[in-house]
Amino acid sequence: MPTPLSQLGENTVLKRLLAQLSTQAPMLTGPGDDCAVVARDQQWDTLLKTDVVVENVHFTPDTEPERIGHKALARAVSDIAAMGGIPEYALITLLMHPQRAVETAEGIYRGMNRLAARCGISIAGGETSSLPYDGIVINVALTGRVERGQAVLRSGGQPGDIICVSGPLGGSFPSGHHLDFEPRLELARRLMQHGPRPTAMMDLSDGLGADLPRLAEASHCGFELFTDRIPLNPGCTIQQGISDGEDYELLFTLTPGNMNKAHLSPERSVYPIGVLTPPSSPSTPMRGWQHFKA
Numbered sequence: 001m002p003t004p005l006s007q008l009g010e011n012t013v014l015k016r017l018l019a020q021l022s023t024q025a026p027m028l029t030g031p032g033d034d035c036a037v038v039a040r041d042q043q044w045d046t047l048l049k050t051d052v053v054v055e056n057v058h059f060t061p062d063t064e065p066e067r068i069g070h071k072a073l074a075r076a077v078s079d080i081a082a083m084g085g086i087p088e089y090a091l092i093t094l095l096m097h098p099q100r101a102v103e104t105a106e107g108i109y110r111g112m113n114r115l116a117a118r119c120g121i122s123i124a125g126g127e128t129s130s131l132p133y134d135g136i137v138i139n140v141a142l143t144g145r146v147e148r149g150q151a152v153l154r155s156g157g158q159p160g161d162i163i164c165v166s167g168p169l170g171g172s173f174p175s176g177h178h179l180d181f182e183p184r185l186e187l188a189r190r191l192m193q194h195g196p197r198p199t200a201m202m203d204l205s206d207g208l209g210a211d212l213p214r215l216a217e218a219s220h221c222g223f224e225l226f227t228d229r230i231p232l233n234p235g236c237t238i239q240q241g242i243s244d245g246e247d248y249e250l251l252f253t254l255t256p257g258n259m260n261k262a263h264l265s266p267e268r269s270v271y272p273i274g275v276l277t278p279p280s281s282p283s284t285p286m287r288g289w290q291h292f293k294a
Contacts, residue, residue, distance in 0.1 A: 029153060032218070034079040034202050035144070037151045045151060047085045047144035051076040055135040059179065065104045067179040068136065069111025075205065076142040077119055077183040078248045082203040084192040085146035087119050087185070092126035093139040100136065108138065119185060150192065152252070157200035157219030161253035163274035169208060169247045170236030177233075178246035187269050188250060196258030207245035215251060216276060225274040
């Protein structure tokens with residue numbers, strides 16, 4: 001009997017699908033990180049990323065088109081930032097019901113173009129298609145570059161590394177932050193170039209409760225979370241900061257020595273919230289967002 005996706009949840013579905021992927025060409029980092037990494041030349045490696053937003057999942061039907069476009073591109077840019085990289089070229093696939101207004105499509109592209117201009121991204125083309133049902137789906141394929149051998153992976157953490165986030169968490173949907181956030185490109189590049197360089201890093205799209213266990217598992221570590229140190233947006237509880245999702249801050253780890261070098265202030269955007277532990281240690285039970293689950 002077929003197994004419904006809802007019975008498994010996103011994490012299990014991804015593990016089953018990733019095990020079947022064809023990997024004929026050599027890659028430095030394959031599926032399972034924020035971006036794939038492939039060799040380019042003596043100076044740079046190439047980052048590859050794709051991301052999608054779907055009406056009634058990532059935004060509501062009454063959302064302004066410019067904000068939809070901004071979010072569609074910004075999500076992919078946030079993953080480039082999480083690898084310590086610089087975004088370069090985007091391909092856009094736009095699917096809409098034929099009865100939707102062309103002005104909506106134009107507004108979506110205005111939102112993407114504004115962010116692309118700020119981030120130095122060239123929109124190189126893409127595809128459009130009609131949907132047989134009412135709605136909007138936007139997929140963004142984005143390339144980037146990072147210094148050769150310097151991409152920050154989820155798997156670089158070690159027991160004793162300090163777990164940090166780059167800003168306050170929680171309340172992203174009611175506040176509108178999930179539509180208007182600015183990807184943390186500048187901070188990520190500053191950490192890469194001037195330190196303290198992260199040992200592991202990813203962006204917080206599904207919430208701390210979902211993403212921190214992923215980073216810890218990739219690094220073959222457990223973790224201890226200091227919940228009283230989690231920075232929160234105004235009016236948010238600790239549970240909201242852990243589980244709401246769509247924060248698009250950076251989640252990263254620093255060695256204790258590098259942590260001592262960091263300027264612990266909101267201006268520096270380094271908030272220590274926990275520590276990686278040996279894999280045998282019990283971890284704080286947490287929940288975040290998973291697709292395919294109610």
